[in-house]
Amino acid sequence: MPMLGNGVVGILSESVNKWERRAPLTPSHCARLLHSGRDKSGVARIVVQPSTKRIHHDVLYEDVGCQISEDLSECGLVLGIKQPKLEMILPDRAYAFFSHTHKAQRENMPLLDKILAERVSLYDYELIVGDNGRRLLAFGKFAGRAGMIDFLHGLGQRYLSLGYSTPFLSLGASYMYSSLAAAKAAVISVGEEISTLGLPSGICPLVFIFTGSGNVSLGAQEIFKLLPHTFVEPSRLPELFGKAKDQHGGASKRIFQVYGCVVTSEDMVEHKDPTKGFDKADYYTHPEHYNPVFHKKIAPYASVIVNCMYWEQRFPRLLSTQQIQDLVRKGCPLVGISDITCDIGGSLEFVNRTTSIDSSFFRYDPLSDSYHDDLEGNGLVCQAVDTLPTEFAKEASQHFGDILLEFIGSLSSTVDFTELPSHLRRACIAHGGALTTFYEYIPRMRKSDSEDVSDNLAKGHSNKKKHNLLVSLSGHLFDQFLINEALDIIEAAGGSFHLVKCQVGQSTEALSFSELEVGADDSAVLDQIIDSLTSLANASENNRDQISGINRISLRIGKVQETATQKGPGTKGTSSVLIIGAGRVCRPAAELLASFGSPSHQMQKTCMETDFEWQNDIRVLVASLYLKDAEEVIEGIPNAEAVQLDVSDHKSLCKCISQVEIVISLLPASCHVMVANACIELKKHLVTASYIDDSMSKLDEKAKGAGITILGEMGLDPGIDHMMAMKMINHAHVRKGKIKSFTSYCGGLPSPAAANNPLAYKFSWSPAGAIRAGRNPAIYLFNGKTVQVDGDSLYDSAEKFRIADLPAFALECLPNRNSLVYGDIYGIGKEASTIFRGTLRYEGMA
Structure with a gap:
């Protein structure tokens, strides 16, 4: 059967x-x-x-x-x-x-x-992934939860061997509890004891560093938060350490909380060029452009490092063996490592072995570079268990x-x-x-991997081709099957490839890396292959992951050439945005941008049910002359930060802009030029909420030279209405017609039921600005005659406007600024006797 x-x-x-x-x-x-x-x-x-x-x-x-x-x-x-x-x-x-x-x-x-x-x-x-490319079946949070509990259990034993009795000593390993709830209750009990009796000052400040912000890190933080705690920003660690040391003097003094700090790649490396800031997309594509700084800026203040972030060999290590040896010689407070990623010999070079659930720790002594199975003596206690989720087998x-x-x-x-x-x-x-x-790429990868490249090179027949180049591919090569496309390109052109290196991401969030030696007998064929691979990397709409904004695939040739997607800021998908100005428009903009990196309410529910790792990659900075205004704007918005900024201070302005990929200026129109010049200087894109005036138009060539986009207001007016107008005008011109009269009306009218105030109007932007707009002078062409209206007379010039199919609507029309310029813009200046653009309002607004 x-x-x-x-x-x-x-x-x-x-x-x-x-x-x-x-x-x-x-x-x-x-x-x-x-x-x-x-x-x-x-x-x-x-x-x-x-x-x-x-x-x-x-x-x-x-x-x-x-x-x-x-x-x-x-x-x-x-x-x-x-x-x-x-x-x-x-x-x-x-x-x-x-x-x-x-x-x-x-x-x-x-x-x-x-x-x-x-x-x-x-x-x-x-x-098995969802529509957003995220895994549906994963155990990340359970690994983080179990790993954190197990480490706290070991931490109690370690401190006892160092001469300190702590509440952690009463905590068992995760598998010793009948349920996750029971284990959490035990951690809460430890927290209550810390709150009541405190921790010895000799081990404080007790600082836990969490690397990464995915599900593993969130699970570990979930357990940590059951203790009396305070989270601090990485930049505040030196300050925290200094204050705590001053306050904790005295052997008998007790401390009643622990500290947590979450660090990401931005805190672990810095660009080799001191004039450039951290750029996530550039870092993933060109990690060789960055130097490690975790050992300088973070590790000297860490008591415990909880490593929850995947690492590949092409990236700088979190801590090398030499770095940890130097730190210990200088007297750093590090007590232990919980490597929940269990990345042996990886980001933590000295973590060179796995541990088991029933024997979770080994001890590494950096000063003697020696390893021990007990928790007594000098050194760090290290945990690296690769089966953590099964400790909560029932819930998992x-x-x-x-x-x-x-x-x-x-x-x-x-x-x-x-x-x-x-x-x-x-x-x-x-x-x-x-x-x-x-998955047809698998046998090709296996065949390429069947011989060691060094043997091939020793035999003197590297790929047996006359022309060869080293091609590095990184991105979502395997989880989105892009490796198939890359190998198809090589083979279809008649080329060959040999796999030199391959680092595969252990989750859909982690990028993979393959280094191929690509060969061809004809240099033109090799050029064709490289051009095709470059086109694959440059695919405009599909080159970026929808969630993270990072290249789905990126390319390096011979470790020298760079593709267009790697060079400048003209790429899709940003990781940080600066909004300048904290007026009424600012908060909706900040909320919208933050929502691009955060799940909706329904998706939050799905994330909880499926253990998704949702990566919030859009960081929003709101800058205002008055810090309090910016802080009020971002209140309750995740991943948003308030900063104080005076745009007339060019140095401060450039410092803020250098941290982001896109700048949104919500300042008065007169301020846009100084922001635009700074964006051009730093090659950052700029969006404004204002019309493009003459002063901004003059920056067109400079912006193009910098490879950036400067985008003015492009909503209904002057966006959609211009496009609709040009569609009709072009259609008429194609049919050999001429435009005799052009009139266009727009206006943000509330529904009649909502027009319930004396102005019969609702403000979605600055009320003062809307009122001032009613004093703008206007000029238009009517039946061949130019009509000018002074700003003081604008409301007096309003005329009744009725829609035949909607006679109940009592509307009036005001001329909208300078209509004459659209004769040239629309190409109808020599044929139209009427060119009028107006704004509709409910009758009586004036």
Whole structure:
């Protein structure tokens, strides 16, 4: 009988690690599937392999109608968390688990070979993503929670060995608690003891540094916040350390809180060019342009480093072995490292081994460069456990199954993966003994990786081509399948490639990096390949990730050339915006910009349910002459910061502008020129809320030379109405017609029900500005005669205006500034006898 799509689901007993107690579906999930009936759930039966260590006992599965059996031969779909043993894989089935194969990871290629040999359909949880490209099935927060609790548990023991009794000593490891709630209650109890009895001054200020702002970091911070705490900005660490040392003098003094500090890449590196600030897009594309500064600016003030951020070899390390040795010699207060990323030999070079749940720590002594298994003696205690989420197996399984449940029906009842929804098709690595289209790059990567490049070079036949270049690709190469496009370009042109280096991101948020030696026998062919790869990197609309704004793929040639996307600020997707001016328009602008990097209310709910890692990458700076005004504007807006700025101070203005990618000037029109000149000088884009006047128009060539955009007001007026006007005028001209009369009306009218004040008008911008606009002089052409209206007489010149189909609307029209200039702009100056642009208001506004 055919297995695929038969509606019978199997659940594996986990065999890879003794601590793996999670399950892809809990008994309650199974009950929901079985009791719904196959017509609704797509599941007819569930067979569960027996396990004596799974968090949910076999009898609980049996009670809800599951069959307990080692034999999964009748199952068309088999679910697990980790990969099964190779001999357990049955032919012609569908399997779903974390396979770690889609990036051609060498250690897991035997698994992929077995999958292909047995004609298995392989679905990888890591590849099931939402419309925004974020993973739906992940355990990041649970890793952060468990890692933080475990470290606090070890911290108590470490301090005791140093001669300090602390409340942390009473805290157990995460797995010792029956639930996450129980573990949190224990942390809260520790916090209450700190609040009541305090911490010894000799270990204070106790400062926890959290790297990164993803789910892992958020999970760790969630536990930290259960303690009495204060978060400080990285720039305030020296000040905090100095004040605390002054205040904490005296061996008997007790301190009643701990401190936290969240740092990101911007705090860890600085540009080698002192005239340039940190630019996230540039950093991801050109990390070699930056020097590490974490060891200078952050680490000297850290008691504990909680490392939650993925790292690749092309980036500077967080701390090298030499740097930590120098810091310890200088007497830094660092006590320990919690490397929740478990990136061995990575961003923390001296963390050279993993630890286990039941033996979570080792001790590294920087002064003797030695490693020890105990917590006694000199040095730092280090934690690097790679199976942390399973410590909260019950909650992690519930969280995971809640999301997986919606996919089970499709996976269990579908024979042909091409009939699946798109997000599941993209998660299918292999089907029917072959790799699916998305993953056809894997054998090419494997073939390239089969020989060591140094051996190739030693043989003197690098790529066996006459012309070769080193091409570095970075970005979303694997999770968005862009590596396929890159390799297709090389092979289609008749070139060859050899994989020199490959660093693969361990999450969809982390970028991947591949260095290829690309070769061709003809230099023109090689040039064609490079041009095509450059076009791929420069794809205007698709080159940026929708959430982060970072290049989905970027390119470097021979470590010398730079692509256009890497050179200047003329790229899409900014990470920081400066708004100058704190008037009425400012807050809606700041809220809107912040919302681009933050989830909606519904998405917040989805994030909580699915454990999304939502990265808020848009930082909004609001600058005002009076700091209080800026602070009032940003109150309650996430990722926004208030700064004091006098735009007439060119040095201060340039300092603010250098920190951002885009400047929005909401100042009076007369101030835009000085802001524009600074933006041109620093090559930063500028948006204003004003018409483009003569003084701004004169900057056109300078702005083009700097490669920046200066955008004036482009809303209804003078945006949409101009485009509609030109569409009609061009249409008439194409048909050999002439424009005899042009009249255009606009106006921000409230609905009649809302026109409930004496002015019958609502202000969306400065009321003073709107009133002043009523004193602007006007000039227009009417029946061949030029009509001028003084500003003092503008309201007196208003004329009644009626719409035939809407006779109840009592409107009046005011001439709008200088209409004559549009004769030249629209190309109708020599043919139209009337050129009039007016503003509509409810009758009686004047």
